[in-house]
Amino acid sequence: xxxxxxxxxxxxxxxxxxxxxxxxxxxxxxxxxxxxxxxxxxxxxxxxxxxxxxxxxxxxxxxxxxxxxxxxxxxxxxxxxxxxxxxxxxxxxxxxxxxxxxxxxxxx
Numbered sequence: 001x002x003x004x005x006x007x008x009x010x011x012x013x014x015x016x017x018x019x020x021x022x023x024x025x026x027x028x029x030x031x032x033x034x035x036x037x038x039x040x041x042x043x044x045x046x047x048x049x050x051x052x053x054x055x056x057x058x059x060x061x062x063x064x065x066x067x068x069x070x071x072x073x074x075x076x077x078x079x080x081x082x083x084x085x086x087x088x089x090x091x092x093x094x095x096x097x098x099x100x101x102x103x104x105x106x107x108x
Contacts, residue, residue, distance in 0.1 A: 002043055004032065010042040014050050021050075028053055028067045 011018045021040070023029040029049055031040035049070070056066045 004041040004043055007040055007042070010046070010050075014047060014054070016050070016054065023050075023053055023063070026063055026067050028063065028070055 005013065007018050007021055011021055014020075021029065021031075021042075024031060024040075029046065032043040032046055033041045035041060052070060053066055056069065057063065061069070
């Protein structure tokens with residue numbers, strides 16, 4: 001499994017709260033393992049998964065849809081994200097005064 005992290009270490013590394021790690025209750029982020037005492041431990045693979053969850057949540061996907069997206073094997077996740085950004089540009093960005101260049105560069 002490689003390096004493992006306790007929940008507080010993992011959350012700090014990911015820039016989220018320990019409470020956010022409870023995405024495992026929704027089936028989106030399962031810990032890689034457990035200690036003999038039953039505590040959750042996370043791996044670098046889990047970190048990548050959490051980054052995907054945080055990114056999808058940030059662009060507006062509900063947690064139930066994120067779970068479904070991450071469990072699909074036939075899904076082009078990059079394509080779905082690109083589509084969500086496109087939809088945001090057409091519907092949401094004009095409201096916020098942001099165009100494609102501002103979205104991609106992080107500036108307005």
